[in-house]
Amino acid sequence: MRPQVVAHRGASHEMAEHTLGAYVEALDEGAGALECDVRLTADGHLVCVHDSTLRRTASTRGRVSTMELAELAELDFAAWKNPWSDLDDEAPDRDETLDGVLTLRKLLETVADYDRRVEVAIETKHPTRYGGLVEKRLVEMLRDFGWETEQSPVRVMSFSFTALQRVERLAHGVRLVQLLDRGSTWPMVRRVIGKDWIVGPGIRLLRDWPGLADSITKSGRDIHVWTVNTEEDLDRCLAAGVKAVISDRPAYILDLLDQRDRAAQ
Template sequence: MLRSRPQVVAHRGASDVKAEHTLGAYVAALDAGAEALECDVRLTADGHLVCVHDRDLRRISHDPSVVSATELADLEALDVASWKEAWADLDDEAPMGDPALGKVLTLRRLLETVADYDRPVSLAIETKHPTRYAGLVEQRLVELLDEFGWTGADAPVRVMSFSWLALRRVRRLAPDLDVVMLVETRQQWYRVKPFIDGDWIVGPGMDMVREHPDVVRRMVDVHGRRVHVWVVNDLADVDRCADLGIQAVITDRPGAVVTHLTKS
């Protein structure tokens, strides 16, 4: 069967070379040819959606602030990029950068960047759970997407989660949006399968694809499911995904993967 090559999705931006979830990482991913951008979203204490993976900022800024208990202005005052490029301040010949490229990024700013870009770009947005705000995260997300006119069947957006309940909420609020049921293991897939609709995309981890390619092949060839895989950094795994008919690969290395697939 002739397979089309998978879409290349930048995992938290070009996170192999730039601090994850920063505007700088997403700009680098776009410059490298990424066809879609992936982000995680959480709600701040004052109700803003920000692109942050962990519940707190310890890993990326050495600050113990919990995202959901901190207001946006305080998060924006933090440096969340130096941990990735600690050597930059020592390079006298490095160009002066825009400080905004290394700050906590709001989802609104990321959506604006995609809307203004000079070629079509898709977004894969993961809502993080569990959270103190429960379904409010999905509600605020759909409200924001609606401001951009991105809740219809033609929206360049899909919403992802490890929680099928969260994706049910998204579908109630925006029935035409694509949703992605993330799963880490074959056992998780069999547990959630009865609760998801036939048109939902499945998002297995790369470990599951390696260990159980037969399960993934049945998703694609037997059940006609769309499959998006995370996190695919090894080029041999990229080829493995392409051979299985997987539609999208989420990678920290968008430039390398785009180049590889273009040459293949």
């Protein structure tokens, strides 16, 4: 079965991650789902930012959790990706409305208005100074969209088991993905997570722990793998029966899958 292709932070290989431009590009490329990380600002807004600090993606000091949304809106979250673009006479003009800080609400509105069903995989980042308030605000927003039910296009991911338990209590119908970055933790994790939870190992774990995917599948749980950017790793996922591949290069992965579909005809 063909896996869902999930755009990791948008089409982040070509464009600045977590910008609206990166997500619009991923949608236009045909991604079946979008992945984002969320953090809470000082004034209670959920924004799509991976790092706790702003140094890498906004070239400034400060932490997301200590700044208000209006302050973040003054920053450029895209220039770091192509720092020399201003010197390139042939570079396309930038649309600054696609380059600023992206709120989760704006991303979900974009998905809701799109002309086909698109799913969203939202990762809550921990530890954070706001603790469980992150999941509380997230579920409140999902309710605003009517997306807290089993039919929701949203699934929530985290490395934090406790965070996912919070979501389960607040919105029982939303699908949950327990992320894994160490194969040695799987025997313990499999005993505590819900029977219908999805398991999300990194691609490195599938390389280094050959029996892991089979063990997860035998436990009755689906597998979503991050971050799959090469043909070799895609083939590894296909062999393992992975249900979703999260990639910085959604167009490339979709093209590889199309090639395999044509070859199988």
